[in-house]
Amino acid sequence: MKIGILGTGEVGKALARGFVQTGHTVHMGTRDPRNAKAVQLVAQLGKDIPVVSFEEAAILAEVAVLATLWSGTENALKLANPKNLAGKVVIDTTNPLVISPGSLPRLAVGQTDSGGEQVQRWLPQSKVVKAFNIVGNRHMVNPDFPGGPPDMFICGNDAGAKKVVTDILTSFHWSTIDIGMIEGARLLEPLCILWVLYGAKTNSWNHAFKLLRKNG
Secondary structure, eight states: OHHHHHSSSSHHHHHHEEEEEEEETTEESSOTTTEEEEEEHHHHHHHTSSSEEEHHHHHHOOEEOOOOOHHHHHHHHHHHGGGTTTTSEEOOOOOOEEEESSSEESSSSSOOOHHHHHHHHHHHHSSEOOSTTTTTTTGSSSSOOTTOOOEEEEESSSSHHHHHHHHHHHTTTTTEEEOSGGGHHHHHHHHHHHHHHHHHHHTOOOOOOOOOOOOO
């Protein structure tokens, strides 16, 4: 598939490499593909992953990945133009976190709403699926833990879109648990805070979630 990634941070780069490794074509979208940061990104990623504008990445994508900081998400989608993402699967990896010095992380949107739901409102004609938001970027592709593959919880309104995302996760060696409609992001986004707090307490970022089940 042709993958368009909106965002050139560590999440975007990690997923871009994973998609290329599993046989997909990737374009990385940024605000200005001519600036110094983008030029440096090209050097890091190599010629197999071109760096283009948000708009071009959205146009070229069969599946888009939203990998921006929450503060820049709405603007990135405006630059991409929602019409260019109409009818397409959009994987929302974002977390609406507010981090202030000396304070615990908190959600800018939560409880009765979520970032995932907001993204779906910004992209009313797209098929938004929340995924990849509950683990650090170094374990997003081929996570390797002693207890076996961790679980990635996903949610979204379109069953076909979630099947596409589940297939991607399987190729990245994840087990997937679908928790339902996009409103499920109200539960998944706080999990990111739990992930962060455990990492900060233990000074280790090598952890992920797994749902343990018993038959009967």
